[in-house]
Amino acid sequence: MARRTARGLVLASTALALLAGTSLAASAAVPATPAKHTESVEQLPFPVDPSNNAGWWTPLDVVDGVTYMAFDAPAAETSRHEVHLAAKGPDGGWTAGCLRADDGTCATFLDDSGHDQPSIVVDGDGTIHAFVSMHHVPWQYYRSATPGDITSLVEASTDLPDQGVPMTYPVTARGADGDAYVMVRGGRDGATVRDGRLYRYDTATDAWSRVAVFASGVGYSVYPDDLEVGTDGRLHVLWEWHRWAAGPYRHLGSYAVYDPAAGTWQDAAGAPLTTPISPTAGGAVVYQPFRPGETMQSDAPTVQTAKLAVHGDTLAGVVYRYAEAKADGTPDRFDVRFARFDGSAWQRETVIDADSLGDGIDTVAALDATSAAGVTRAYAVVQGTVGGTLRTQVVRAERGLTGGTWRFAGLGDVQVGQQRLAARTLRTGASAGTDVLYLSAAQSGPTSGTLFHARVPRTGAPIAGSPLADVVAGLRG
Structure with a gap:
């Protein structure tokens, strides 16, 4: 098949045609020319299954004006769900399919919140x-x-290599040449x-x-976190380590870069790496090293969930997220941290x-x-329980690329129950720099x-921002 030279033609003649004439009206139109710092939030006209929660996933992609969102949808059978994809075309309407x-029926899968959620990529x-x-x-x-x-x-x-190997936590990205990665x-x-x-x-x-078994160690388990492609085509790879076999409190947040053109790996300093990278690599690979008293056998201090902000290349x-250890060795509340090299x-x-x-x-x-147009953003979710009801708020923090004070704002309304999220930045067109x-x-x-x-x-x-305490005040009712 043709590569990127055919991309615009393929999507214009096929994907957009499929969306046209069959879409549901969007519940809130996105302004064609947003005012300064104006955000828009719309609810999709489709229900999601209560299992639609994950921290590692890639359920969102945006290609040539079309937004794709994958989600667990309710199934007729208890403790199972279907997987649906929704797409929003330039007309502002949504379509969905399973x-x-x-x-020919909609496939169903076992519910397992945090484990069995979908990741997608459009090549x-x-x-x-x-x-x-x-x-x-x-x-x-x-x-x-x-x-x-x-x-x-x-x-x-059956089209994938390594048949029969149990796989977990698929994280996806589209290469600069249009190839897909997982x-x-x-x-x-x-x-x-x-x-x-x-x-x-x-x-x-x-x-x-x-491509590679990029990280491995006897007695260790890798937890994939994020995969981002820079404008130069290099893949930025992020993961955590845990003692084999599994557990919620991980350690040694790690980062490396893969260059598809050269077939080589590097650390954050640009030094070459040999794969598989070991949990003892240290140095410019590990953005969050062990703290005093921390080992791979301990529960805290701990890392849990991480994402990349790549600005251009x-x-x-x-x-x-990072938690210190309480006196009994269990994790304290999780802060949100930022590491830069x-x-x-x-x-x-x-x-x-x-x-x-x-x-x-x-x-x-x-x-x-995300990071673009000189501004770096972090998106997080905070939670609190009021009168026995869990309430959550999405929080946006941002500052200039070169540093400075983080400024805060809420995104969307306070919701009952858990919230999870994903973000993508538009790189081209009139809306370049916009986060979806x-x-x-x-x-x-x-x-x-x-x-x-x-x-x-x-x-x-x-943004001018507000004190974080004011942003999350709605959690208390």
């Missing part, structure tokens, strides 16, 4: 790739038969190893191949201090980060939840 089983030819319900099981992969058509995804799991954890439990792996879909050959920083060492700072927000307020495993967000409030209703689509423009300067 992943199909062999008999340069418009083909949609979806990785679903993969928690230590062999590949569960679907691909669209028609470019841009969210109703045409069928299973193609990062996963592969299980080799007989060897007490769960390693980090990177795979590539070549649009020229329509074939998947393994340069790493702006890493946003991550200054050319010689990692510098770390606190963006959201959970203790400063008062009793009963904490962050949750929901983060993303996926906001899942999966437990906002008695049996199903809601999904929101948000757009947050950039205008070259951080």
